[in-house]
Amino acid sequence: MLPGRDGTGLAICRDCAGIARSFFCRRCGHEGLLVGDKLCERCTLTDRLTTVLDDGTGRPRAELLPLLEKLRLTDTPHNGLTWLAKPGTTELLTALATGTIAISHDALAAHPAWRKATYLRELLITCGILAPIDKQLMLFQRWLTTQLADIADAEHRALVQRFATWNELRRLRHKAEQAPLTPATVRVSRERVRQAAALLTWLDSSGHTLTTCPQADLDSWLAANPQTRKPATAFLRWAGQTAVTPRRRLTRAPLPAATIQPRRQQHALINTLVTADDWPLRERLVALLVLLYAQPLSRITRLRRTDITIIGPDVFIRLGDPPAPLPPPLDGMTRQLLEHRNTYRGPNANTDWLFPGKCPEQPIRPRTLNNRFSTLGIPIQLGRTTALRELLHTTPSPVVASMLGIHPDTTARI
Template identity: 45%
Template sequence: MQRPILGLGWIQNAQPRTLLRDLATGRLALTHEAFQQLPNWRTAAYLRDLLMQSGVLPLKDRQLLLFERWLEIHLDAVTDPEHARLLRRFAIWHQLRKLRAKVANAPLGNSPAREAREQQIQALALLIWLTRRGTALNDTQQADLDTWQSKNYFTRRPSHAFLTWCMNNNNMPVLSIHTRQTAPQPPMSQHHRISAIQRLLTEKTISLPARIAGLLVLLYAQPATRIVKLTISDIINDGNTTTIRFGDPPTPVPAPIARLLQEYLANRPNLDTATNPGSHWLFPGQRAGQPIHPVTLRSFLHKLGIPPQRGRTSALRHLVLQIPAPVLAQALGYHHTSTTRIAAQAGSPWASYAAGKHNCGAPEPTRQYGTRPGVLGG
């Protein structure tokens, strides 16, 4: 630990000191179940992360643990016993089963847990709304459902999972759930994108994490949720060339960005505390064993005037004009249907290229993004 004063300062706070004392005296059992019951959950979650990272507690998925903790608080606050029973069954037989299946294959990101919370919140809102209308769930008619969906549609859309589960389990009649598509955001203009790339490459007053994150979005069309899952092992340097493993095969990195990456790797943040001293994450977070939150990464870019979603779309639309959509999908970790759709929208000459296993990577993004030749060249 490079800065032990930070750890000592944290221990001096009342809540951590109490938890550590209770662990030492046996008043608090050293189990996940005991930590789940603690009222000061933020401090408890931080300490539990440290204990898992150090091997004192068995490793469990942090996002799943936080959702389970939130779920108990949420259900305890439901005043109608029948509503609480139904929501608990929905959580056990649908939500938790789905989340645990995801955890079995890969760490759970923030998005699935957030989606599950929204499903619970809107499911409860629906049940309360029906009760106030004097309608039981099993007596709900299509007109009721249409009225529910007609107002605040996108806020209430997470209730669709609960409605579908209820219909499949004979808790309500089988009715039609109407869907409505969100209007896609227009991509960032090519001029704005090129200008932002040049700024990220040359402006040293911008923090290194923000520069690297921005370049991964604007050059390689990577979403924040995928960027935070990159590890230092995904940056491959054989002494001559640098590649990044977004998909298969790894994607070439132009020399200016490779140099910036090497500088960043030698100066990654959040490695000077007890939480992440040996972190393998490309963007280490402040919590033990965790990368930074996607929201944090997006905030880096928003502060620089770079809209992540629009910037990513702009990069993808540019790349599909240079390389067949299925090949690009393979190299950048996309599903080929997504890149094929973007290719068709962009009028790519490769739009009809067949999907399959291909052996070429994404193009090295050199001499495409500047007003002068060689802006990104070696």
């Protein structure tokens, strides 16, 4: 480090410059800028974080330790200190540490300081405290928080919030499970929420309510600006189904019943996957995990090497907690995959993903696998719904839901 300047303005070291002040941190010995109390920036940052993340017992909340480590070990402790000094940061962190705000996607999504809360969610995902979530879904939640806050009428706000939560968020979550959401899909939900609020405002101004408004008036409101207002029909449909309002005569597309295949066919498919040695091992293993554990592809592709534990002859997989032993022949196939993983690595030489993709640091995309399965003639989604049904019939629904990481309300519909 060259903290001094000689006569010509050239940077020179401390001894040459005759500076007496110590530039060594009194705790870690690091040579650098000292902030108050002769501590370096990193040690100061560590102390600040330890205080801010205190759960009330004088120690940082255990669940948040990975966050503390990540923030503390940043390359730029100076930026870390700047971030902490910004208004609201320490308050939000302390609220998480003390439990005032739950450490969950939903709680943070509802936080009024959405920019800060979203950044924190991303951090919590990076350090493994929160599960990864679809980026577009996160953006939608963030948008929804501000949108709802803009609805002045409390009753309207509550109704639109119910609609957004039970109809739109549920739809988006379900879709995100199959493949990453596109901005277009999220735009549809945004328009539905916007037009739901617009419809309620118009009803108020015209002296009607959802229940009393004559069908003809409703139709002419829609007809006046169909392109913009059409998304409101999703809200009307939902309101009709949830008995918020009497059913309206609207073209109602029925939900297709989830299709399943006969048990015999399902078992024939599993048998084919077990025995088809000429098919690629990776595809066979992924398909079997889908068919036997009813896991979505998006979940399986996010398995890491560390989610597999080998203890003697046994192979364990962490799909939930605790890790479950893999039955034969899945155990042998998993061992084989680990031995031959190099074949699939490509630019992913040091990756931790169990099923690495073509892009650096990324797992294989569910869509890529879906294409592979349709080429091989494996009805993967049909197989998964069938597996889900079979699991549902043998285990109480909430248990299955927690095992699969889906909400009980969704299970009932599958």
